[in-house]
Amino acid sequence: VNRITITRAVMVANRVLRxxxxxxxxxxxxxxxxxxxxxxxxxxxxxxxxxxxxxxxYLLAVASRAIGNRLGRPDPVTVSGLFLRRGRHxxxxxxxxxxxxxxxxxxxxxxxxxxGQPTVHAxxxxxxxxxxRQQLFSAGSAPVLPDPEHCVDILGDSHIPGVSxxxxxxxxxxxxxxxxxxxxDGDPSAELWLRLRDGDTVDVYALPMVVDCMMPVVVDLGLSxxxxxLTVHVRARPAPGWLACRVATRYVAGGLxxxxxxxxxxxxMLVAQSxxxxxxxx
Amino acid sequence: VNRITITRAVMVANRVLRxxxxxxxxxxxxxxxxxxxxxxxxxxxxxxxxxxxxxxxYLLAVASRAIGNRLGRPDPVTVSGLFLRRGRHxxxxxxxxxxxxxxxxxxxxxxxxxxGQPTVHAxxxxxxxxxxRQQLFSAGSAPVLPDPEHCVDILGDSHIPGVSxxxxxxxxxxxxxxxxxxxxDGDPSAELWLRLRDGDTVDVYALPMVVDCMMPVVVDLGLSxxxxxLTVHVRARPAPGWLACRVATRYVAGGLxxxxxxxxxxxxMLVAQSxxxxxxxx
Numbered sequence: 351v352n353r354i355t356i357t358r359a360v361m362v363a364n365r366v367l368r369x370x371x372x373x374x375x376x377x378x379x380x381x382x383x384x385x386x387x388x389x390x391x392x393x394x395x396x397x398x399x400x401x402x403x404x405x406x407x408y409l410l411a412v413a414s415r416a417i418g419n420r421l422g423r424p425d426p427v428t429v430s431g432l433f434l435r436r437g438r439h440x441x442x443x444x445x446x447x448x449x450x451x452x453x454x455x456x457x458x459x460x461x462x463x464x465x466g467q468p469t470v471h472a473x474x475x476x477x478x479x480x481x482x483r484q485q486l487f488s489a490g491s492a493p494v495l496p497d498p499e500h501c502v503d504i505l506g507d508s509h510i511p512g513v514s515x516x517x518x519x520x521x522x523x524x525x526x527x528x529x530x531x532x533x534x535d536g537d538p539s540a541e542l543w544l545r546l547r548d549g550d551t552v553d554v555y556a557l558p559m560v561v562d563c564m565m566p567v568v569v570d571l572g573l574s575x576x577x578x579x580l581t582v583h584v585r586a587r588p589a590p591g592w593l594a595c596r597v598a599t600r601y602v603a604g605g606l607x608x609x610x611x612x613x614x615x616x617x618x619m620l621v622a623q624s625x626x627x628x629x630x631x632x
Numbered sequence: 633v634n635r636i637t638i639t640r641a642v643m644v645a646n647r648v649l650r651x652x653x654x655x656x657x658x659x660x661x662x663x664x665x666x667x668x669x670x671x672x673x674x675x676x677x678x679x680x681x682x683x684x685x686x687x688x689x690y691l692l693a694v695a696s697r698a699i700g701n702r703l704g705r706p707d708p709v710t711v712s713g714l715f716l717r718r719g720r721h722x723x724x725x726x727x728x729x730x731x732x733x734x735x736x737x738x739x740x741x742x743x744x745x746x747x748g749q750p751t752v753h754a755x756x757x758x759x760x761x762x763x764x765r766q767q768l769f770s771a772g773s774a775p776v777l778p779d780p781e782h783c784v785d786i787l788g789d790s791h792i793p794g795v796s797x798x799x800x801x802x803x804x805x806x807x808x809x810x811x812x813x814x815x816x817d818g819d820p821s822a823e824l825w826l827r828l829r830d831g832d833t834v835d836v837y838a839l840p841m842v843v844d845c846m847m848p849v850v851v852d853l854g855l856s857x858x859x860x861x862l863t864v865h866v867r868a869r870p871a872p873g874w875l876a877c878r879v880a881t882r883y884v885a886g887g888l889x890x891x892x893x894x895x896x897x898x899x900x901m902l903v904a905q906s907x908x909x910x911x912x913x914x
Binding site: 427428430432434435449450452454455457459461468471473474475479483484485486487488489490538539568571573578579581583585586598599600601602603604605606607608620623625627629630 | 887
């Protein structure tokens with residue numbers, strides 16, 4: 351067995367793995383070192399939201415991956431992203447900076463550029479979310495929903511041109527929401543189940559994506575919006591399985607609204623809290 | 633009247649102004665250009681929180697000022713700060729970067745260093761919050777509190793060594809909270825009035841400070857914490873007068889908690905929403 355044979359075997363194995371269960375997210379957010387502070391990535395067309403452009407959360411997940419690689423810590427604990435312009439499919443460069451490497455947290459930033467144009471700026475604190483996790487206080491709890499099998503796969507039969515993310519993420523609700531039928535119900539909040547359709551576990555890097563992969567909650571008001579800034583706190587490493595999600599906006603004014611998301615894993619543990627500031631469109 | 637006389641008159645006038653009503657915040661957050669992308673500032677000892685160190689929100693206000701000066705836009709709309717290490721009194725340098733200058737928003741970042749040590753990293757979207765502000769949806773409202781005159785100035789008679797910020801910010805609550813008397817009530821949430829004691833209006837630059845200038849809400853649980861990350865959305869320019877504030881945490885686990893703040897101005901308008909991730913101490 352010589353070197354070339356091994357290399358070929360690895361290439362074939364990689365090609366097979368690519369078509370296996372649960373590789374899409376890891377593959378499409380992979381970053382490759384190009385210089386001590388620079389990574390390259392390829393923005394896939396599998397995570398597009400309205401307009402056929404890469405979803406903002408997907409871009410933020412790639413930026414988080416670059417920061418995490420640079421810092422060498424396992425878990426993004428808090429990530430904030432600024433969305434500077436629309437992302438595109440194809441190559442991206444990520445210039446990273448180590449801001450501080452401390453005992454409990456390491457801090458870093460990444461500027462994701464495409465064709466030399468800054469697209470997303472992210473900064474983050476990374477740490478280690480493994481080990482014991484003592485809960486001292488809780489004033490909230492996971493959404494109470496019928497089992498996923500008794501809920502509707504709300505976009506399972508939909509084809510929205512350009513919106514490839516609905517082929518990768520599954521959303522289940524007790525009933526079909528009004529906006530899907532063109533009749534928004536006027537209440538910009540929802541509780542739903544969410545998972546990756548390919549069976550992959552939503553990991554700490556996928557959380558910054560999935561908190562942003564639902565339809566903007568203002569669809570319930572017949573409005574649409576786009577993200578200006580998104581902050582996500584990863585509160586624990588998610589267990590495999592469905593995530594129970596809660597999304598709401600409370601204040602839509604001056605052309606802006608916040609959108610708050612909570613995600614709870616199959617153990618009933620809060621795994622992510624996010625808030626974004628979004629700008630109304632149209 | 634020669635040049636020296638004019639210069640002297642200006643110096644005297646400045647010295648007088650310094651002791652006038654409402655100059656402290658502007659003076660203590662002033663940034664001076666030192667290079668095209670660099671500003672200097674002097675961290676005052678008038679905004680210290682526990683430990684006799686500059687309050688994190690105060691550092692974030694200075695960083696916001698540097699970004700705003702660099703971008704040349706009037707209002708911070710969303711600012712996120714990472715708190716890398718303790719701030720100190722005295723000189724600070726701010727290296728800024730323009731990330732994008734768009735039609736509606738301009739985006740920038742600032743790294744505040746002291747003695748060459750990165751202390752705070754901030755990134756922000758700036759815009760113009762003047763003009764008409766149409767409210768399309770609201771699911772919340774300002775805290776309902778007795779008039780400030782019928783509330784208690786909870787820290788007015790306190791002297792907490794090193795905590796100079798309580799000489800600059802006034803907090804009024806319907807009743808003295810348990811934690812002031814050493815008996816935390818176990819409910820980590822509060823509603824209160826807040827203003828600057830010198831009569832200065834809390835402007836869009838002071839909001840990133842005041843959302844962080846209350847005691848960590850976990851004092852109600854007998855705990856203390858320090859900020860890791862703070863995001864503030866400035867939702868409108870505040871009117872002069874008291875701010876009605878709501879602060880709460882819902883999840884304290886794994887040594888971390890979020891802290892959400894809403895601030896409403898004297899017209900009853902939501903002016904700021906903030907969320908921070910804080911780390912428990914001790």
